[in-house]
Amino acid sequence: MAAPGSRRARRDVDPLEAPKGLPRGRRRPTGRDVLGRFSESFARAMGTSAFLIGLTVFVAIWLIWNALAPEQAQFDPVSNGFAVMTLILSLQASYAAPLILLAQNRQDDRDRVQVEQDRQRAERNLDDTEYLAREIVALRLLVRDMASQDFVRSELKALLEELDRREVAREAEAASAEEQDEPRREPDRRAARP
Structure with a gap:
């Protein structure tokens, strides 16, 4: 079992190292933290039905406008094969995948810390249970040796x-x-x- 002051014994361990000497709630966010938080919020937003509906509406409007509008008003004509829209969706996909993976890695780090805390809590509970079982056995032995009222x-x-x-x-x-x-x-x- 880890010593009380060590990193393993702490219950509030953040997966990313906190700068030494700063309390957990008041530490300065690092670039890694900012990017990690952004990636988590981005992945969380992309996983909603609102994002899918919004993206579908955006693409539908884009396609309808560029297919039905007069040629002077089209900014991504059909004759070019909607090259601008393809570029925008490719960029969105190329940035979405790494950001989602980064968010998953941060979640894995948090899960790993949670599993370690759960394991330590389970060890403490097991120790407490074993102690209580020993105490109950000792009490049973004492009660067995005690004289009953009838005796x-x-x-x-x-x-x-x-x-x-x-x-x-x-x-x-x-x-x-x-x-x-x-x-x-x-x-x-x-x-x-x-």
Whole structure:
């Protein structure tokens, strides 16, 4: 397990290195951060139905205008095979692919950090669970060795019966001792009378 101050032990690790000494929320954005954020927003925007509808409407208007407008008003005539539109769409595609890949790489970095944090959290949970299991076993052993209420009652009854027997035995001994002492005392009393 990583030491508390190390990069692996931190929970707020950003996939891109933060400049040392600056708090996470106040660091200066680097060119890589700006480009990464732009690529993520670009990829996010290109993945929407609004982008597809907007691009379709743009291309349809472009094609209709250049096909049906008078020749002086056409800026990308049909006779040239819509060369300008082809160039624009090719440029859009050539920039979109790398930006989407860059956004995916940043997401992979974040996912990797999240997986590491989840693994560390799972290790801590496993350690806590094992500790609690050991404590429960120790408590079970202690409870098993403890006397139950019925056991204590039966022991107390046995002790009371034993005390009663001893008391009865003492009384019987005392009574028999008195009987043995009485005949001896009677002759002495007779002798003392005359």
